[in-house]
Amino acid sequence: xxxxxxxxxxxxxxxxxxxxxxxxxxxxxxxxxxxxxxxxxxxxxxxxxxxxxxxxxxxxxxxxxxxxxxxxxxxxxxxxxxxxxxxxxxxxxxxxxxxxxxxxxxxxxxxxxxxxxxxxxxxxxxxxxxxxxxxxxxxxxxxxxxxxxxxxxxxxxxxxxxxxxxxxxxxxxxxxxxxxxxxxxxxxxxxxxxxxxxxxxxxxxxxxxxxxxxxxxxxxxxxxxxxxxxxxxxxxxxxxxxxxxxxxxxxxxxxxxxxxxxxxxxxxxxxxxxxxxxxxxxxxxxxxxxxxxxxxxxxxxxxxxxxxxxxxxxxxxxxxxxxxxxxxxxx
Amino acid sequence: xxxxxxxxxxxxxxxxxxxxxxxxxxxxxxxxxxxxxxxxxxxxxxxxxxxxxxxxxxxxxxxxxxxxxxxxxxxxxxxxxxxxxxxxxxxxxxxxxxxxxxxxxxxxxxxxxxxxxxxxxxxxxxxxxxxxxxxxxxxxxxxxxxxxxxxxxxxxxxxxxxxxxxxxxxxxxxxxxxxxxxxxxxxxxxxxxxxxxxxxxxxxxxxxxxxxxxxxxxxxxxxxxxxxxxxxxxxxxxxxxxxxxxxxxxxxxxxxxxxxxxxxxxxxxxxxxxxxxxxxxxxxxxxxxxxxxxxxxxxxxxxxxxxxxxxxxxxxxxxxxxxxxxxxxxx
Numbered sequence: 001x002x003x004x005x006x007x008x009x010x011x012x013x014x015x016x017x018x019x020x021x022x023x024x025x026x027x028x029x030x031x032x033x034x035x036x037x038x039x040x041x042x043x044x045x046x047x048x049x050x051x052x053x054x055x056x057x058x059x060x061x062x063x064x065x066x067x068x069x070x071x072x073x074x075x076x077x078x079x080x081x082x083x084x085x086x087x088x089x090x091x092x093x094x095x096x097x098x099x100x101x102x103x104x105x106x107x108x109x110x111x112x113x114x115x116x117x118x119x120x121x122x123x124x125x126x127x128x129x130x131x132x133x134x135x136x137x138x139x140x141x142x143x144x145x146x147x148x149x150x151x152x153x154x155x156x157x158x159x160x161x162x163x164x165x166x167x168x169x170x171x172x173x174x175x176x177x178x179x180x181x182x183x184x185x186x187x188x189x190x191x192x193x194x195x196x197x198x199x200x201x202x203x204x205x206x207x208x209x210x211x212x213x214x215x216x217x218x219x220x221x222x223x224x225x226x227x228x229x230x231x232x233x234x235x236x237x238x239x240x241x242x243x244x245x246x247x248x249x250x251x252x253x254x255x256x257x258x259x260x261x262x263x264x265x266x267x268x269x270x271x272x273x274x275x276x277x278x279x280x281x282x283x284x285x286x287x288x289x290x291x292x293x294x295x296x297x298x299x300x301x302x303x304x305x306x307x308x309x310x311x312x313x314x315x316x317x318x319x320x321x322x323x324x325x326x327x328x329x330x331x
Numbered sequence: 332x333x334x335x336x337x338x339x340x341x342x343x344x345x346x347x348x349x350x351x352x353x354x355x356x357x358x359x360x361x362x363x364x365x366x367x368x369x370x371x372x373x374x375x376x377x378x379x380x381x382x383x384x385x386x387x388x389x390x391x392x393x394x395x396x397x398x399x400x401x402x403x404x405x406x407x408x409x410x411x412x413x414x415x416x417x418x419x420x421x422x423x424x425x426x427x428x429x430x431x432x433x434x435x436x437x438x439x440x441x442x443x444x445x446x447x448x449x450x451x452x453x454x455x456x457x458x459x460x461x462x463x464x465x466x467x468x469x470x471x472x473x474x475x476x477x478x479x480x481x482x483x484x485x486x487x488x489x490x491x492x493x494x495x496x497x498x499x500x501x502x503x504x505x506x507x508x509x510x511x512x513x514x515x516x517x518x519x520x521x522x523x524x525x526x527x528x529x530x531x532x533x534x535x536x537x538x539x540x541x542x543x544x545x546x547x548x549x550x551x552x553x554x555x556x557x558x559x560x561x562x563x564x565x566x567x568x569x570x571x572x573x574x575x576x577x578x579x580x581x582x583x584x585x586x587x588x589x590x591x592x593x594x595x596x597x598x599x600x601x602x603x604x605x606x607x608x609x610x611x612x613x614x615x616x617x618x619x620x621x622x623x624x625x626x627x628x629x630x631x632x633x634x635x636x637x638x639x640x641x642x643x644x645x646x647x648x649x650x651x652x653x654x655x656x657x658x659x660x661x662x
Contacts, residue, residue: 020450023464046478080446084456086480090421095452114489115411116519117442122353125415130381132340133354133362147377149417158445159446161517164522186492188447193493193543208528239603248577271395 001179001230002235003153004106005277007073012324013096014272014329016108017314018067018256018284019077019096021164025289027306034121040116054092057082060310061096065103066287068312070317074106074153076282086189097151106153108254112183116212119135120165124172126150127180154179156232156254159209166229173228175222179252182213187257205248214248223308224277226252233271235263235281245278253279256331259286259321263326277328283321290317311331332510332561333553334484334584335437336608338404344371344653345603345660346400347439348645349615350427352388356620358637362387375617381416385423388413391641392427395619396434398642399649405437405484407587407613428482436483437584443514445489451496455503457481458511464479485510487563487585490540497547497560504559505551510583511560513544518588538578545579555608559581564602566594566612572601576609579638590617590652596659607660614652621648 008014023031031052037042038052065075068166076097082089097107113123129148157169159182167178183208185195195206210231217227245253253271257263258281271279290313291297297309339345347661348517354362362383396406408431413424428438444454460479488500490513500511516526516537526537539564548558561583564575584602588594589612602610622628623646628640 047480049464050478050480050624051460054466055364074464078446078453079470080444080450080453083444084453086415086478087422088480094418111438112446112489113414113507114515115409115412119351119409119411119520122409122411122415129414130384133380133383144649147381147417149378149381149419158491159517160489160525162521162526164519164521183491186447187496188492190448190495191650194491194536197539198531199453200531200533202531205525209525212524249523275595302415323353 001226001228002224003177004037004179005222005224005226008277008280011071011073011322012103012326014276014280014325015072015318015321016076016254016280016282017064017072017318018282019061019064019075019100019286019288020081020284020290021060023053024286026056026060027291027301027303027310029301029306030059031301034059039141040108045142047088051088054082054088057089057092058095059259059307060100063307063311064314065100065105067105067315068287069105071315072105072318072324074108074280075100076108076110077112078284084176090187094150101151101153101326107151108181109150109152109155112156112158114161114165114226115163116161118163119170121168124168125153127169127174127178128176148212152178154230154323155263156181156183158183159212162215163212163216165227165229165259170216170220170229178228181232181252181254182209182216182229184210184213185233187263189238191234209264210244210251212252217250218329221250226250230254232256235267236261237267241267245249245271245273254282255279256282259283260289265324268325269328269331272329279329281321282323287321288313290314332557332559333555334344335510335583335611336553336555337403338437339608339611341405342402342404342656344403345611345656346403346649346652347405347407347585347608347611347613348395348618348649349402349441349613350392350395350406350619351412351615352391352619353412356616356623357387357391358395358622358632358634358641360632360634362389363446364634365390378419382419385413385416385419388420388423388424390638392540393430394638394642396431396436397470398646399585400434400436401616402646402653403436403649405439405611407432407439407441409615410482425481433480438482439512440481440483440486443487443489443497445492447492448495448499448519451492452499455499457486458485458500459503459507473568483509483514485561487514490543491512494543494547501547501551501560509559511546512563512585513540513560515544515562516564516568517541518567518592518594522565535639541575541582548581550580556580557609561585563587566598567592568598572598574601576604584615586610587613590614592621595653598661599656600659603660604641607634610660612652612656618645618648623644
């Protein structure tokens with residue numbers, strides 16, 4: 001987890017920008033401008049809209065990344081938004097991760113994967129990349145022995161399958177200097193359905209999962225004392241965040257749900273440790289959709305003006321968030 | 332769920348073949364034969380191995396699909412195996428689903444997705460496809476108004492996020508005559524870590540989830556009385572499968588873990604209802620890897636002979652499984 005924490009320290013900013021585009025969040029002229037180019041290259045006419053949107057997401061994300069990469073340490077693309085467009089969307093997801101990586105950002109792939117051991121081992125290639133086939137060209141010194149098609153520095157993982165669905169990710173993370181974040185308590189209203197169930201042994205399911213997550217990371221702690229296995233904890237969690245922080249002293253918290261989903265600086269203040277570390281707060285719509293309520297927005301804007309508005313508004317919102325979190329983390 | 336049950340009835344075969352390729356399960360000459368073609372078309376040399384394997388998976392799957400499509404009702408590609416290769420693998424996954432669909436098979440996409448409501452709604456496009464952009468070419472009568480890039484008839488879903496992470500899938504399934512299967516009790520050893528936790532209110536977590544799944548499907552029951560929301564229940568589940576069957580009278584069970592993972596016909600017999608319906612049993616390695624222990628296997632085989640062995644062995648294993656399940660489901 002050191003690479004993420006180093007980046008947070010460098011920027012004095014414990015925040016991550018969620019790159020979760022939707023057709024509504026991308027200015028219409030950006031989408032429209034891609035039609036002719038896509039129509040010329042796509043063979044199957046039915047694919048045009050999906051590919052056009054996917055390419056628009058890449059353009060939109062690149063503008064956002066350029067706008068914030070010197071002030072935020074990390075981005076978190078949510079793969080669901082891309083999968084919604086089919087394989088073309090998945091290409092756009094990988095291109096987004098790659099571009100963010102090139103601009104020096106730590107990339108959290110919000111993929112929430114999870115399966116039985118042998119299948120989790122396949123998903124763990126998100127972190128470890130594709131090994132070279134024996135005896136092929138790639139198995140030489142001229143190119144790296146592993147090809148990393150996803151370019152994620154960390155991914156999110158679902159705990160429902162238990163430890164043998166987690167262990168392959170921990171192993172891959174440890175081998176490749178990467179990390180994972182396991183869902184503990186999510187930011188949605190029906191997180192209560194399972195996560196807040198009272199257990200026979202006392203405590204709630206999410207508290208049990210929190211304990212497991214703290215255990216699963218054991219032995220992978222870095223320079224700041226945090227392990228490679230973080231936990232996802234929604235900002236809208238009402239209960240005692242500070243008690244939770246104390247119960248998971250080696251677990252970095254990834255906190256979605258700030259901003260548009262209702263989480264405030266008060267909600268997240270308790271998630272930081274005494275040094276102001278130990279949590280990274282994610283906001284998506286509040287940053288990438290800031291242009292829609294910007295005072296400079298005009299009814300009819302060209303593509304260039306629209307993208308400039310996107311960049312300017314996102315940067316302003318990211319700075320506001322940084323400054324708000326700076327106060328929260330030092331309480 | 333009627334389309335799946337109709338297909339099972341037609342084939343007298345409550346089984347599904349898991350299309351979960353790995354580099355070891357595909358005969359080496361099949362992979363090697365694709366090298367030159369891939370090397371000629373891929374721009375980035377580092378991608379060659381991943382694309383070559385992905386294309387080999389498609390060839391392998393097509394041979395398997397051709398070999399069994401007249402005797403099994405459904406296939407279940409596990410997307411993790413494809414994601415392990417990056418976006419090129421995801422293309423291979425979609426091509427596999429498309430080919431299976433064209434050959435008349437019901438396709439269960441084993442994707443185990445799950446997220447908060449708004450994100451689950453994005454994942455639900457796996458079932459509902461990509462809507463046309465307003466005012467574009469696709470928004471006309473000449474092409475369908477929704478493009479379906481994934482071609483899945485059902486997908487698997489993770490319940491950890493609760494009902495608002497499930498509802499968008501149910502809605503999409505109902506609108507598009509598709510289905511979903513929610514994880515209840517998985518086939519791996521550490522399913523005990525969360526799923527078998529004793530609850531304060533009595534019973535175990537998986538039993539609580541089973542009850543939720545039965546509820547989530549309410550109102551979507553088809554001609555056979557089964558709803559669009561099935562449950563995933565590992566064949567290796569030791570407890571009383573018949574009691575579980577009775578407690579979820581409207582829930583179709585998808586049962587992985589048969590064969591190579593250790594599940595037997597005795598284990599699954601209780602999962603069928605009095606009419607021999609209500610469960611579909613999945614086997615992957617036992618079918619698609621049958622060629623590796625076939626008596627006809629020779630140390631050195633060419634690509635054509637190897638693929639013929641794959642086809643022949645898979646068909647024989649699928650027939651054996653069908654006959655074994657025919658007895659189990661009529662007990």
